[in-house]
Amino acid sequence: MTWVILCKVIVPALFVSHGAAQSFNNAPPTFWRKPTITASYSTRTDSAKKAFQPIFDNLVNQTADSLEFKDNPPEFSMPGTFIYELALFDFLTNQTQYRDTVQSYFESVANDNPYFEGAYLDTPLIYGYAAMQAYHAYGDPLYLQYAQDSWEFGSDWTITTDDVTNGRFPGANWTLPPHCTVGSLAGGTFYENVNNSFFEGQSNSTYINALATGSFFVLSALLAEATSNQTYMNAAELTLTFVENELLTGSDAVKDGINGNDCGNGGFNYPYDAGIMIEGLAVMNSLQALQDINTH
Ligand SMILES: *[C@@H]1O[C@H](CO)[C@@H](O)[C@H](O)[C@H]1NC(C)=O
Ligand SMILES: *[C@@H]1O[C@H](CO)[C@@H](O)[C@H](O)[C@H]1NC(C)=O
Ligand SMILES: *[C@@H]1O[C@H](CO)[C@@H](O)[C@H](O)[C@H]1NC(C)=O
Ligand SMILES: *[C@@H]1O[C@H](CO)[C@@H](O)[C@H](O)[C@H]1NC(C)=O
Ligand SMILES: *[C@@H]1O[C@H](CO)[C@@H](O)[C@H](O)[C@H]1NC(C)=O
Numbered sequence: 001m002t003w004v005i006l007c008k009v010i011v012p013a014l015f016v017s018h019g020a021a022q023s024f025n026n027a028p029p030t031f032w033r034k035p036t037i038t039a040s041y042s043t044r045t046d047s048a049k050k051a052f053q054p055i056f057d058n059l060v061n062q063t064a065d066s067l068e069f070k071d072n073p074p075e076f077s078m079p080g081t082f083i084y085e086l087a088l089f090d091f092l093t094n095q096t097q098y099r100d101t102v103q104s105y106f107e108s109v110a111n112d113n114p115y116f117e118g119a120y121l122d123t124p125l126i127y128g129y130a131a132m133q134a135y136h137a138y139g140d141p142l143y144l145q146y147a148q149d150s151w152e153f154g155s156d157w158t159i160t161t162d163d164v165t166n167g168r169f170p171g172a173n174w175t176l177p178p179h180c181t182v183g184s185l186a187g188g189t190f191y192e193n194v195n196n197s198f199f200e201g202q203s204n205s206t207y208i209n210a211l212a213t214g215s216f217f218v219l220s221a222l223l224a225e226a227t228s229n230q231t232y233m234n235a236a237e238l239t240l241t242f243v244e245n246e247l248l249t250g251s252d253a254v255k256d257g258i259n260g261n262d263c264g265n266g267g268f269n270y271p272y273d274a275g276i277m278i279e280g281l282a283v284m285n286s287l288q289a290l291q292d293i294n295t296h
């Protein structure tokens with residue numbers, strides 16, 4: 001998880017002054033140590049490439065036909081994070097340096113696991129995100145298909161308005177409340193894929209977490225942007241309603257999650273809980289300016 005978050009921060013930061021004009025007028029807080037990036041563009045791209053090399057050398061199992069990371073094979077999301085960094089690097093540098101690598105990695109993962117399913121929801125959806133980065137970088141519609149397949153996995157574990165009406169999530173042996181204090185749980189994405197063999201049928205987790213919900217939110221918004229398919233826009237909007245009703249704390253923080261059986265509070269609020277929602281909001285806002293964006 002730390003890996004995912006770090007990578008999400010590092011590569012965009014490297015290119016921050018190369019990308020589109022920033023719309024923020026805020027000066028960085030005075031306690032930031034070195035807020036100005038002075039390194040040249042080529043120095044920054046070289047740094048990013050150097051950061052990839054140890055991953056190629058040490059983490060990717062070069063002898064296997066399939067993409068697997070040597071240190072931690074059960075962490076299914078890690079290669080997805082690396083794939084997305086490679087594609088994003090090519091996109092930001094307007095190159096196709098890693099195109100074949102990204103394609104062969106994606107093929108090997110999709111071959112084993114066509115819907116990019118993991119035991120949890122919050123990190124495997126990185127494959128959908130990676131596919132969208134690859135689609136932006138290389139324009140191959142195959143990546144749109146991968147992103148849609150990953151989205152299906154997220155959708156399967158996201159509560160619909162029908163589920164709330166029925167009072168039950170498919171396969172769950174507990175009751176979904178008809179409403180929480182404000183609104184309902186429709187649009188929330190579960191933390192665990194309880195059907196995964198990893199849990200050996202023992203888990204009955206009711207937990208809906210911000211990172212799973214937010215990952216599905218970002219992917220829905222990116223797919224809405226790329227395809228204009230209303231299904232994805234509806235999904236993004238339902239998630240947004242859920243987040244605003246159930247996860248906002250009232251002090252600009254996003255709760256880590258909520259219990260699906262009783263609307264009970266989840267754990268500590270981590271900064272990434274808010275960060276991923278901000279990313280989804282930014283994509284949605286580029287689609288159709290949210291009228292009340294200042295309140296979101
Ligand atoms: C790398 O892949 C090869 C071939 O599948 C396998 O025999 C080997 O155990 C793997 N190494 C590690 C460290 O996972
Ligand atoms: C990206 O590269 C292509 C091919 O080299 C070139 O035609 C295009 O103008 C470049 N685009 C940008 C935004 O630099
Ligand atoms: C999980 O398994 C149950 C029982 O087989 C099934 O009813 C349910 O649809 C499955 N859920 C998902 C999302 O695959
Ligand atoms: C749900 O199923 C689990 C596992 O079979 C069981 O331990 C639990 O008691 C059940 N919960 C309810 C509310 O029936
Ligand atoms: C299922 O959930 C119920 C209610 O939270 C809990 O008492 C029970 O221990 C859980 N069962 C398993 C197998 O996790």
Ligand SMILES: *[C@@H]1O[C@H](CO)[C@@H](O)[C@H](O)[C@H]1NC(C)=O
Nearest residue numbers: 148151152227229230231232
């Ligand atoms: C829109 O996306 C949904 C979900 O992936 C899919 O089932 C449907 O076929 C798509 N519609 C069109 C017109 O492509």
